[in-house]
Amino acid sequence: MPEDRAPTRIQKKNRAAILEAALNVFSADGFRGATVDQIAVAAGLSKPNLLYYYRSKDAIYAALLERLLDTWLDPLRAIDPDGDPLHELLGYIRRKLEMSRDYPRESRLFANEIIRGAPHIHAVLSTDLKSLVDETAALIRHWAAAGRIAEVNPYHLIFSIWSLTQHYADFDVQIRAVLADGEPDPYPEAARYLDQVFTRLLTPGR
Amino acid sequence: MPEDRAPTRIQKKNRAAILEAALNVFSADGFRGATVDQIAVAAGLSKPNLLYYYRSKDAIYAALLERLLDTWLDPLRAIDPDGDPLHELLGYIRRKLEMSRDYPRESRLFANEIIRGAPHIHAVLSTDLKSLVDETAALIRHWAAAGRIAEVNPYHLIFSIWSLTQHYADFDVQIRAVLADGEPDPYPEAARYLDQVFTRLLTPGR
DNA sequence: TCTTGATTTGACCATCTGGTCAAACTCACG
DNA sequence: CGTGAGTTTGACCAGATGGTCAAATCAAGA
Numbered sequence: 462m463p464e465d466r467a468p469t470r471i472q473k474k475n476r477a478a479i480l481e482a483a484l485n486v487f488s489a490d491g492f493r494g495a496t497v498d499q500i501a502v503a504a505g506l507s508k509p510n511l512l513y514y515y516r517s518k519d520a521i522y523a524a525l526l527e528r529l530l531d532t533w534l535d536p537l538r539a540i541d542p543d544g545d546p547l548h549e550l551l552g553y554i555r556r557k558l559e560m561s562r563d564y565p566r567e568s569r570l571f572a573n574e575i576i577r578g579a580p581h582i583h584a585v586l587s588t589d590l591k592s593l594v595d596e597t598a599a600l601i602r603h604w605a606a607a608g609r610i611a612e613v614n615p616y617h618l619i620f621s622i623w624s625l626t627q628h629y630a631d632f633d634v635q636i637r638a639v640l641a642d643g644e645p646d647p648y649p650e651a652a653r654y655l656d657q658v659f660t661r662l663l664t665p666g667r
Numbered sequence: 668m669p670e671d672r673a674p675t676r677i678q679k680k681n682r683a684a685i686l687e688a689a690l691n692v693f694s695a696d697g698f699r700g701a702t703v704d705q706i707a708v709a710a711g712l713s714k715p716n717l718l719y720y721y722r723s724k725d726a727i728y729a730a731l732l733e734r735l736l737d738t739w740l741d742p743l744r745a746i747d748p749d750g751d752p753l754h755e756l757l758g759y760i761r762r763k764l765e766m767s768r769d770y771p772r773e774s775r776l777f778a779n780e781i782i783r784g785a786p787h788i789h790a791v792l793s794t795d796l797k798s799l800v801d802e803t804a805a806l807i808r809h810w811a812a813a814g815r816i817a818e819v820n821p822y823h824l825i826f827s828i829w830s831l832t833q834h835y836a837d838f839d840v841q842i843r844a845v846l847a848d849g850e851p852d853p854y855p856e857a858a859r860y861l862d863q864v865f866t867r868l869l870t871p872g873r
Numbered sequence: 874t875c876t877t878g879a880t881t882t883g884a885c886c887a888t889c890t891g892g893t894c895a896a897a898c899t900c901a902c903g
Numbered sequence: 904c905g906t907g908a909g910t911t912t913g914a915c916c917a918g919a920t921g922g923t924c925a926a927a928t929c930a931a932g933a
Contacts, residue, residue, distance in 0.1 A: 471900085471910070491783070494699035497891060509893080510911055518891065569782050572837075576775055576782075577697070579840045586844035594845045611867075616846060617853075617860035621831055624838070628830035631778075634785045638792035639800045640822060647823075654823035661817075661867045677880070677930090703921060716881055718922065 475514055478504040480528065483521045488566035491573050492522055526574065526581055529567050530589075536560065537593060546604040547663055554622055554655055561630035562648045568630035594619055610663045618662075625655055681720055684710040686734065689727045694772035697779050698728055732780065732787055735773050736795075742766065743799060743825075752810040753869055760828055760861055767836035768854050774836035800825055816869045824868075831861055 468476070482503035486495045497518050501511040515521045536556040540549050561568050579586055594616065601615035629636065629651050636647050644650065674682070688709035692701040703724050707717040721727045742762040746755050767774055785792055800822065807821035835842065835857055842853050850856065 469900095469909070475910090489784070491697050491699060491779075493697060494783075496889080498889095507912060508891085509913085512892065513910070516892095572778070572782055573697075575838050575841050576778055577695075577700075579844070583840065583844065586841055587847055590841075591845050591847060613863065614856055614860050617857060620834065620838075620842060620845075620857075621860070621864065624830045624834035625827055628826060628834075632781050632826075632830070634789065635781050635792055635796075636826060638785070638789065639797050639826075641793055641797060650820055651823060651826075654820050654827070657819065658827065658864065658868050662864050675879070675930095681880090702919080704919090713882060714921085715883085715923080719880070722922095724921065 472514070475504070475506065475510075479506070479511060479514055479521060480525055483525050484529075484566050484570065487522060487525065488570040488573070492518075492577070497521075523581060525570070529570065530582070530585060532564075533560075533567060533571065534590070534593060537597060540597060540600070542600050546601075546609045547660070550601075550610070550622075550663060551656060551659060554626065554659055555652065557622060557626035558629065558648070558652055558655060561626050561628075565630035565633060568627050572627065572631045608665055611665045613662065622659075625658075678720070681710070681712065681716075685712070685717060685720055685727060686731055689731050690735075690772050690776065693728060693731065694776040694779070698724075698783070703727075729787060731776070735776065736788070736791060738770075739766075739773060739777060740796070740799060743803060746803060746806070748806050752807075752815045753866070756807075756816070756828075756869060757862060757865060760832065760865055761858065763828060763832035764835065764854070764858055764861060767832050767834075771836035771839060774833050778833065778837045814871055817871045819868065828865075831864075 479500065482505075483495075483500050485503055486500045489495075490499075495518075497511065498508050500518075500521065501508045504511060511521075515524065536553055539556065540553050574580075574582060597619060598615035601610070601613075601618060604610045605612045605615075629647060637645070640647055685706065688711075689701075689706050691709055692706045695701075696705075701724075703717065704714050706724075706727065707714045710717060717727075721730065742759055745762065746759050780786075780788060803825060804821035807816070807819075807824060810816045811818045811821075835853060843851070846853055
């Protein structure tokens with residue numbers, strides 16, 4: 462599988478199928494819990510065939526993480542420094558919550574990686590992620606200094622947004638077990654609740 | 668290993684050592700990632716010796732989860748229905764955050780179990796946990812109806828408390844990677860931030 | 874001290890798992 | 904159609920892993 466040449470039609474198709482299958486398997490069973498055979502079957506390939514496209518289990522996992530990291534941070538990058546602060550932040554929260562709803566596998570994949578100590582992406586966290594968060598924190602601080610939102614610790618604000626939104630994907634079973642009686646879909650109410658929380662937190666003036 | 672007779676001194680000592688070692692290993696590597704040998708070594712026993720005390724890897728894991736579940740829910744049970752609502756809820760939040768700080772292994776163990784779909788404790792979630800949450804939700808609703816705290820969805824309030832506090836244990840590496848510059852211990856600031864969030868959310872009267 | 878049940882262990886096993894390899898097959902293009 | 908690169912596979916391997924077992928060792932009460 463020459464990596465310098467342009468990928469053939471079959472390469473594109475199979476690589477895509479492998480990553481899709483790997484996302485299913487890794488997010489459900491974790492890195493150690495997943496087996497190459499499982500991924501191969503899910504991708505509709507034999508094990509040696511899969512290893513023809515990715516050298517190793519590690520390589521699949523690494524490719525998957527890399528491809529997803531950008532998508533995952535896009536909502537944060539989409540905050541407009543020139544927009545209305547409260548509107549921008551509530552919009553970010555809404556987008557993150559929608560990502561939990563629409564991409565729970567991705568959320569669980571990252572959660573698992575971080576819980577394990579981020580062995581594969583620690584470098585990215587303390588460089589790319591850190592700078593992105595530093596920038597956003599500066600922006601939030603600037604907004605607060607101008608009196609346009611309340612004074613809050615910008616880093617912990619960001620952590621709390623990540624935590625609250627991703628919780629609905631990562632702890633889905635627990636949430637559904639507790640809410641078993643009523644509405645089966647927790648997301649509409651979650652959206653209302655988070656809006657309430659952050660509106661009350663961020664609205665300036667006592 | 669007679670299970671009906673009273674445990675001997677050696678049984679007590681070794682079972683405790685095994686559970687302590689298993690907590691380390693399972694919380695760091697997950698169920699599939701952990702090996703019986705690893706746990707045995709960490710407990711200072713040979714593998715067959717360990718399997719003399721617990722029939723299987725599954726049995727160790729089950730015993731560990733069972734022993735921890737109660738401890739984990741104690742702070743919720745400690746809420747006093749006759750106390751001051753805001754004080755009780757902020758106290759619960761503080762206790763949960765302290766548990767994240769002092770028992771991160773337990774937090775990660777549960778997080779891992781839930782993310783995997785709670786295969787071992789799903790029954791407990793939809794019975795014991797659910798009733799405990801239902802009770803607390805009723806209490807919160809009652810407080811809100813009496814105008815003593817703001818009107819909030821009590822279930823999502825509880826979810827948000829779990830989410831925000833456990834985040835500091837489960838996503839520790841990420842938090843420290845992002846905060847790398849300043850104070851190495853995020854907990855004091857986290858406590859202040861969470862206090863601010865929930866005080867603003869719950870204080871009644873717009 | 875003797876005896877009996879509790880404890881410990883070395884050797885072993887079946888299965889699973891990540892990965893290899895040579896050979897076979899397929900596809901696109903001249 | 905012929906050909907060479909790209910693709911697929913059955914057979915295989917070494918190491919890891921959960922678990923077993925008979926035999927050896929130890930602890931404590933009679």
